Amino acid sequence: MTGKSRLAVSALVLGITLPASALADPAPWSERAIKEDVDIDALAQSGEDAITVLQPLGEELFKAKFTTLDGAGRPDATRAIVPTKVRRKAPQAFQRLAGMDANSCSSCHNEPVIGGSGAFTANVFVSEGFESADFDTTDPQFSNERNTVALQGAGLIELLAREMTTDLRSQRTDLLARVRKSGQEETVSLETKGVSFGKLTAFPDGTLDVSRLEGIDDDLTLRPFSQKGVFASLRQFSVNATNDHHGIQAVERFGAEWTGSDDFDGDGHTGEISPGQISALVAFQATLPAPTRKQDLPDVWQQAAAKGEALFGTIGCSSCHIPELPLESLIFQDPGPFDTAGTLRQSDVKAPLELDLGTLDWVKALPRDDQGRVLVPLYGDLKRHTIADAANDTFGNELLAQRFVARDVFITSELWGIGSTAPYGHRGDITTLEEAILAHGGAASDSRKAYAGLTETEQQTIIAFLRSLEIAE
Template sequence: MTPISRLTASLLALGLCLPTGALADTEFAPWSERAIQDDVDIKDLARSGEDPIPVLQPIGEKLFEAKFTTLDGAGRPDATRAIVPTKVRRPPPQAFQRLAGMDANSCASCHNEPVIGGSGAFTANVFVSEGFESTDFDTVDPQFSNERNTVALQGAGLIELLAREMTMDLRAQRKDVLDRARAGGEPQTIGLHAKGISFGSLTAYPDGTVDISALDGVDSDLTVRPFSQKGVFASLRQFTVNASNDHHGIQAAERFGAAWTGTDDFDGDGHADEMTPGQVSALVAFQATLPAPTRKQDLPDIWRDAAQAGEKLFADVGCTSCHVPSLPLESLIFHDPGPFDTAGTLRQSDVETPLALDLGTLDWVKALPRDDQGRVLVPLYGDLKRHTVADAANDTFGNELLAQRFVARDVFITSELWGIGSTAPYGHRGDLTTLNEAILAHGGEAAQSRKAYADLKESKRQSIIAFLRSLEIAE
């Protein structure tokens, strides 16, 4: 809140008012139609040593639920939705559209089922391009865009922490095999594993080069990117900056500001630096602290018994080879900016000290199980790895025509199933209405598990459905 807005609020509370001219100078009167009002200096917050969660979380929640207006800078008349700041090639026919965006007034207008931060109905689907270049389109023709359903954000802070630790593990293994190749004067090959998940192998040579052709499910830089249905965003911060421009036309200064574009109003809508680093951090903090999904309580006996049997069958047919029940997490300190944020997103090198959000102070985190080493077991039912999930016989998950961020059309990151009982419809387009349909749609690497499921008796298939529907986002 600006000094003028604080003064205005104080005077109004006393039944007084500012002079007309002073009130006209601010857009932060109590009745203001501006949605973006509160801010925080993250440098001062980091220096203070104050717990950032109670400072940032309520601001982030307010921003996540806010309905952005043109007073906030909503709209991008001269800019595209592209990840890299890009000027439009032709003026959009209107500010809001269901195609290349803008397509939402609020984060919560899509992420709202069954609670704020959750998934979205089919009517909330968006159309995405490859992200870098082909961002101007005004058709639903699949040659120009892919249709995507909204994914839930519950537990996202733990997901990002897992991805960070996996990335560090993989990069440490790469360094080790390079050191051994240089020391021994001969090529060395290593199988890459992080938290029990295999990511293929790589071969290092004495001259320092690396053969990455045998990597599996991860990018060549060995960064695990857990967000989006394709697994192409490394952090909540990157996701937030992208989505703010893409869906709302709210452009974060850390990417679209003068440091990178030479102007503080890249989209040409008359509003400078529409979202500050502090406001992005607040949105990140809100998402990172959303409680993880749980299991339904007080189930009737028939459902509880079926779910218990179904959980075992789910493993027996091979589904847990990708939908791993839990992964161990070493540290609960969520640094923002994160260690793998890159150019165009605020980086740790851009700040004196990153904010440190201790997720371990949250009650819902304290309730999670731990292993014999004291690590939190994150019950995600996923592996943070990309897989081929379609083939010629079953192309339901492979019929997109556009690759996204160089990820093949039939490759998607494993969906975390925690909360799946609350996030119908299913599939990357949200056009599968039942879990049974979603399971039977699997192909590629999941073909054998799909067949094993299909070969079960109906009663056993239903027990697997009972198990999956017991995994919920609590309301």
Template sequence: MIPALAGSLLIAQLFAMSARADEAVSDATPPWSEQVLGEPIDYDMFAGEPERSLELLIEHGERLFEGKFTAADGAGRPEATQAIVPTKRRRPSAYVFQRMAGLDANSCASCHNVPVSGGAGDFTANVFVSEGFESADFDTIDPQFSNERGTNALQGSGLIEMLAREMTRDLRAQRREALAKARHSGETVTVTLATKGVSFGKLSAKADGTLDVSGLDGIDADLTLRPFGQKGVFASLRQFTVNALNHHHGIQASERFGARWTGTNDFDGDDMPDEVGAGEVSALVAWQASLPAPTRKSDLPEVWQSAAAAGETLFADLGCAACHIPALPLESLIFQDPGPYDNAGTLRPTDVDLPIELDFSQFAWVQALPKDAKGRTLVPLFGDLKRHRIADAARDTLGNELLSQRFVARDVFLTAELWGVGSTAPYGHRGDLTSLHEIIEAHGGEATDARKAYSALDEAERQNMIAFLRSLEIAQ
């Protein structure tokens, strides 16, 4: 059980919204309503009281994630684009739903559903990602207008975000130390940036306080890890959620599209003001963050267990584990919302009196994770939260996009976490590779040597690798 965190008034509101149809409901939303968004959630009722239960917030987040949004909820954005920055269309859309430029989904779970709610998506659930500033109304899958992307699974994402926060903190501390040494010595100081066993290149600090960031590798110049999205462009589940609500559903969060930033409480012009508040976004974040981490299949026949064990050894020997690191250590199990590294347009710690906190140590699935010698929780993600160039002229399948995203090069992608990979076919950023063998053979760029080593294996050894990867699953 998670310690309670809801005030009595909010408890009454949430129970009223979930009441059975034969019960009297005093508020304006009857129990048979098709609306997903009911009475607003007061963020402050959940903040700063970690000894009380977050169960209701998480349950409400699940209801929002799986609900089918209606126009009465604010679905639709006739005058706004799908862009992450509030941007007006050149002309109102003639359609509510438009498969390419959006809206493209009624529900979060309509894409994230393989093998369970919050999971990945089949090719039919692909989305088309464009910054939206110049091509807001594209109605073609031509890659000059957008990048087609498959749906990533969200299981274990709370642990991923906490790892990214700790790694960002470590890298920024190393930057501060280098600047201090440069100022003190009067000479340029060059440091190798690394955290949790992952190297992010070099940074040079000069005596005048300026920085040379040309040697950085796999991270932005601000030293913020952004672990969400296939290009690694979202720092938090909150930023990912606010963006997705607008892009896929046409529902604008006040913290980005409200009067503070846009001068109006109905930026998209659908006559539905202040569509989603901080409390609703926090509920969605809490549910996504608390999704259990993927596991390993425990009921395998002996022949599969033997093959998987051999395949895991090969996985390390071939160099795959250099990027797909089996586990990273996590120091703190307290997830705070909002997080410390978001930009303007996403709720930040300075915008609230106290953050909402989820104590992950109370989750049974977290308690089952191994610890290292220092008592840190080992997160078995099979990833490094770093961007890599994974395509070249000889292997361009994973570098075939025409548009960069958030200034990330076309052939550079975040290392895919492989926990759960046995449950999330098809593969690749476009979801158009049908098997694990195909996605391994598609690797180029920095992964060329490991891919060549895999290709040189005999068929039995390759099957052992597949057996290992297929054993990593999202539990149902």
């Protein structure tokens, strides 16, 4: 029986008369969470402000509590990012270890505001999900436990990553052209926006030696999302997360075009989340205001924070947690230029949507350099680093590699907003900033040792500085 038929029968039973519009599916009181859609091809060509159209719908979807009427649940599919059928079905719809583990994006991203980070109680368990639909152990040999990261400023982060990827790939193209012309192999140092990504060697036959690249994949694509830095775009992140955490399959990956089925997860629902609805989720996340500095601090805190910020640079923390990176363009295209198969691509649409982040008041308030570029105050470098060693393995205690990234390698955490996002660490089991600093190993060992060698007063000024970086409520 259709939703409309069920509603009509209910009206007869109650002895009431409903207008024809109330018999539409979904009704105003429907328990469905996904109710509106957007034709993104039409929107892209309409001349309307895409942010104004998409952001409110995206916020509704981000806060919505998905139900089985929306297609929540995935009885025949795993959490894997590549559509994968289960070998053994899960006995429950909700299952914290293999998902689905939430019915709303905001149930995990909610501290101190919607889109923010999450408490330890909201931790997720990350595995590729190819073995079966569920597993019943928290043993780290089966999954990695991860804390929720904040999404504030994510649109600017993705734009920075796109520009840096484009720049690095241009350097590779120029290198290959020179080598073909000279007939001699050549090695160059790759650097963009002041961040070094190691060395690349090209040979006259067109082959490349990528063994000395640092902190980036061999294809020279920066992937700024997830704690391991393995997702290139908010769109890819959203398609992954809706399936993984909610059992909601995006048409652009799980639909008939890629899987041969309109109901890949076998829950009786087709077309669970459309390209337009994913674009709305992307628009909401991309327009979340960037973190800022605490206002109206007492004089003693302001003075301590100023000294701490200077010390933060002196002891080498700012070599990875770079205070600001310059951004050329504020036009956020969706789909993006580096979205790939299984995620809607620019070649799949008549024209990508263009969200002009420069129209947002919080973006207008950001500083600019003498070239007019926006200075994004992220305190990060969008690069992966080895962050643990034998002497200090707190940040390297996972047993599973993720997407071919070594277990002790993580992307630099952006520190903007860190004063609002306790607890710390990839598992969310570090309670203070000082504990987090002293947990650093590997490439950060020298900075950790320098911090440990400071006086207690000097150490406290660095904490004062970090505590001043907040997500505004």
